[in-house]
Amino acid sequence: MGVQVKICGITSTAAADVAVRAGADFAGLILQPTSHRYLGLEQAAAVARHLRGRIRVVAVVVDPTDEFAASVAQAIAPDYLQFHGRETPARVSELSARFGIAAIKAFGVAEAADLANVAAYDDVAEMYLFDAKPPPNATASGGHGVAFDWQVLAGRRMARPWLLAGGLNPENVARAILISGAPGVDAASGVESAPGVKDPVLAAAFVDAARNAQYAGARA
Numbered sequence: 001m002g003v004q005v006k007i008c009g010i011t012s013t014a015a016a017d018v019a020v021r022a023g024a025d026f027a028g029l030i031l032q033p034t035s036h037r038y039l040g041l042e043q044a045a046a047v048a049r050h051l052r053g054r055i056r057v058v059a060v061v062v063d064p065t066d067e068f069a070a071s072v073a074q075a076i077a078p079d080y081l082q083f084h085g086r087e088t089p090a091r092v093s094e095l096s097a098r099f100g101i102a103a104i105k106a107f108g109v110a111e112a113a114d115l116a117n118v119a120a121y122d123d124v125a126e127m128y129l130f131d132a133k134p135p136p137n138a139t140a141s142g143g144h145g146v147a148f149d150w151q152v153l154a155g156r157r158m159a160r161p162w163l164l165a166g167g168l169n170p171e172n173v174a175r176a177i178l179i180s181g182a183p184g185v186d187a188a189s190g191v192e193s194a195p196g197v198k199d200p201v202l203a204a205a206f207v208d209a210a211r212n213a214q215y216a217g218a219r220a
Helices: 013-022 041-051 066-076 089-099 173-180 200-211 213-219
Strands: 004-008 026-030 056-061 080-083 102-109 127-132 162-164 184-187 192-194
Touching: 004 013, 004 056, 004 200, 013 026, 013 041, 013 200, 026 041, 041 056, 041 066, 056 066, 066 080, 066 089, 080 089, 089 102, 127 184, 162 173, 173 184, 173 200, 173 213, 200 213
Parallel strands: 004 026, 004 184, 026 056, 056 080, 080 102, 102 127, 127 162, 162 184
Antiparallel strands: none
C-alpha cells in the first residue's frame, strides 16, 4: 500500500470535493469549537453525507463527553473518531467500542519523550497521528501549521499505522516522509489558499508529492 493521505479541516462540500478529486484517502471534520476549521454538528453531518462512499470520513474530537460522542456518532456516522485530547486508553476503548467506530489517537510531539505513552494505546486505536505540540499560548490543540523534528520518529516501529501531521505542504511532505518513515500524512493549512479554503492545486500537489516521495529521494 502506498502512502495514505488525510486532508483535514474540511469546512464545506466544496472543500470536500477538493479532497476527493485530489485523491486523498481520508477527510477530517473538526468538531472542536476552538479550531479555526470548526464545523457544527449539522454542518459536519451535511459534509459527511456528501462524502459518504467517496472517501473515509474522520470526525476529530477533543476530550468528548459521552453525550457529545453519541451526537457525533449519530449525526455524522464517521468511519473514524480521531481523539485529539488527553483521552486515556480506557476512554478511547470505551467510546470506540460503544459506537462501533474505529479510533485514531493523536499525540502532540516536540521531543522523543512525547512518544513514551504511545504503546499504551496499541490495543485500542486503529491508527495513530503525530502532530506538532501546540504553542504554549494556543487555544486549539492542532492546526497551527507548525512542524516538529521528524527525526524523532525515524526508525521507530509502531504497532499501528500512523499519520504524520504538523506544517506539511506540497514542498516539504516528501522530505518529511523520507526522514520520518511515515506511512501516512495529514495536511490542513498546507493545502489552503486562505484559512479553511482548500486549494485544488495545492491539494493535488500534496497528494502527488506524498505518493511519490520515494522518487523525490532518488532525485536528491
